[in-house]
Amino acid sequence: MSETTTNLELPYILPSQAQKHVTHNEALQRLDALTQLTIIASLSTPPSDPQEGSCFDIAASPTGAWAGKAGRLAFRQDGDWIFIAPRQGWRGWFLAEDRLKLYDGSAWADYDAIGTPARIGINASADDINRLAVAADATLLTHDGNGHQLKINKASPVDTASLVFQSGWSGRAEMGLASTDDFSVKVSPDGSAWTEALGITGQGQVRMPQRPLVRTTRGGGLVTPASGSQTGFSTLNVVQGGFALGASVAGGGSRLVVPVTAPYLVCLAVEANPAGAFSVAVKVNGTTTITSIKDNDPASTSYGNCAMGLALLNAGDWIVLEHTGTTALDFGYDRTELTVLML
DSSP: OOSBOTTTOOBOOOTTOSSHHHHHHHHHHHHHHHTTOEEOOEESSOOSSOOTTOEEEEOSSOOGGGTTOTTSEEEEETTEEEEEOOOTTOEEEETTTTEEEEEOSSSEEEOOSSOSOSOEEESSOOOSSOOEEEOSSOOOOOOSSSOOOOOOOOSSTTSEEEEEEEETTEEEEEEEEESSSSEEEEEOSSSSSOEEEEEEOTTOOEEOTTSOEEEEEOOSEEEOOOTTOEEOBOEEEEEETTOEEEEEOTTSSEEEEOOSOEEEEEEEEEOBOOSSOOEEEEEETTTEEEEEEETTOTTOOSSSEEEEEEEEEOTTOEEEEEEESOOOEEESTTSBEEEEEEO
């Protein structure tokens, strides 16, 4: 029969043994050291004034009273050291590091109670798609001394790596790499139909496909509008962001309708061969002038005149041209035309 227990090596009280209390007390000492195991620190040199009941992990190349005891636990009892060899699976709380460690058979390793579970739900239920789910007022990701990066990785260019913002579990905005390696920002009114508002290529070129922009003209070649009349537009040569033609204008063409409330840059170009005084003005809602061209403008010539203006326009406002004089204008692309761009 062995004289000690298998796991903790507690000494047995043997038959006819003298001073049985010594053996019993030795077993209690080991139990006192190992039950709720708390390790002060990992050291190579014994502390100069250890407290009774303190326990240390003996690090490599120990000296002094710990010489030759590397890897063992040193427990202070009755002014002396008790050396205990840890077993695989033992757990100890390391006070100096404020963490729980597990003995793997050769060294103490940080104990990971969570490990790598298939799902984690924090105040919420995770599922096979949303394997990490958090229900909280906020989620904090902060630095550990310097910077911090949140990384979202995808397998191939045709896959998606993005952030989706929802309202009532229905998508309203998405930003990231959606089915391409170009960065984009998309929005949706209903979670089904999505529109790209911003796109940035890998070379840094920026696209804004929904930014209101129009380049429009009346068309029809040489026309001599009546003095005091207003004319509209018939051809949208370049258009995006919701610009459209509205009601007809008495002098010809249709109103240009503004899609979004915002500041706009307005550029008017006029091609004319005036026989007398004339002017062309850009009017909002038929009354307010944004910019105009006159035959006697110092910067003007009789060919290729242009003028720019800045205006705050409201959604639903409409734009027309107002004419004075009796000069023939050449309407067409790159001739007499209007360009409007939302800033």
